[in-house]
Amino acid sequence: MSALDERAALLSIGEFSRLTHVSVKALRHYHDLGLLSPxxxxxxxxxxxxxxxxxPTAQLIRRFRDLDMPLDRIKVVLEAxxxxxRDEIIADHLRGMERQLEQTRSAVASLRQLLEGGGPHPLNVDFRTPAAGPALMASARVTWNEVFEWLPDTLTDLRRRIGSDTALRGGPDGAIYSAEIFESHVGEVTAFIPLSAAAGHIDHAGDPLPEGPMAVTVHxxxxxELDRTYAALGGFVAEQGMGSRTRTAIRENYLVSRFDTDNEHGLVTEVCWPVLSRRGEKES
Structure with missing residues (x-):
């Protein structure tokens, strides 16, 4: 022990818990992790x-935990x-908290709007019948929560393959979501980048992008907040008698994505809902 330690009084774990307001269970866990050893x-x-x-070290840990900093990052800070x-790790965590706070504020605003009966903006629907076309594609069976990490990572890989030549693109990044991913929160998701005729030399895997009539709106x-646009568009399709009874996949086109802006309010997403070829047509 150092000279400072020799002058310091030793306390039982219970006494130290009362002194620092850190539970005995937490202190034992911190010891097991090598974060704060007796x-x-x-x-x-x-x-x-x-x-x-x-x-003071125990109190530092408690302050960081109050800020929801993971224990492994706290350990890095303490050992830095x-x-x-050290300061960059703390700053990075605080930036993440600020993003989370902004998301919470947006969620509260959306909740208030729903409770007050405020609906989405007037729905503008276009009808398109895209032809099947080539695309860089990657598919995986993922859980609902995994989509939010899997999709941007996969699109990053696809973008790396296509490079910076915009002439090779046949359209914006997109994704196709199976009916199962909505119904069971586990299912197949396909990330894609449409290819132009000039991209014939690029080796792409998978089937062409699906063709067929779609009702399209912009979010x-x-x-x-996409669920509100889904509800509006899906409701419109059903009310117009254009819905298919098959478990069709939904397509999203990311006109302005996270690759283009850090401002989530600046994102622009097309939601493409497969429909019957004629309004009111019923399946046999």
């Missing part, structure tokens, strides 16, 4: 004893010898 462990009883000089590295703003 100043002394009795070799006979195994009892943990902490020095009063360790209280370079103040610049402006955060992706977490």
């Amino acid at each position: 100043a002394r462990i009795d070799p006979g009883s195994g009892y943990r004893f902490y020095a009063t000089a360790q209280a 010898t370079d103040p610049t590295v 402006n703003g955060p992706l977490r």
Whole structure:
């Protein structure tokens, strides 16, 4: 023990818990992780004893946990010898909290609008019948929560394959969501980048993009608000008698995506809902 430790009183884990407002269970966990080790462990009883000089460290950990910082990042902060590295880790975590706060504010605003009966903006629907065409594609069976990491990572890989030559593109990035992903929150999702005729030399895997008539509307703003646009467009299709009874996949085209802006309110997404070829047509 250092000279400072020798002058510090030793406390039982319970006493140290009361001193720092950190639970005994948490202190044991921090010890197991090597985050905050006792100043002394009795070799006979195994009892943990902490020095009063360790209280500021325990309080630091508690402050970081109040900010929802993961324990592994707290450990890096506490062990950092370079103040610049330490400060950047803290700053990065605070930036993440600010983003989360903004998302929470948006969610509260959306909730209030729903509770007050405020509907979405007037729905503008276009009808298109895209032809099947080549595309860079990648598919995976994922859970609902995994989509939000899998899709941008996969589109990044596809973008790397196509490079920066915009002449090779046949349209914006997009994704196709199976009916199962909505119904079971587990299912197939396909990320794609349409290819132009000039991209014939690019080796692409998978089937061509599906063809057939679609009802299309544009969603402006955060992706977490897409459910309202889905409800409006899906309701419109059903009310017009154009809906298919088959479990059709839904397509999204990302006209302005996270690759283009950091402002989630600047995102622009087309939602493409497969429909019957004629209004009111029924399946046999």
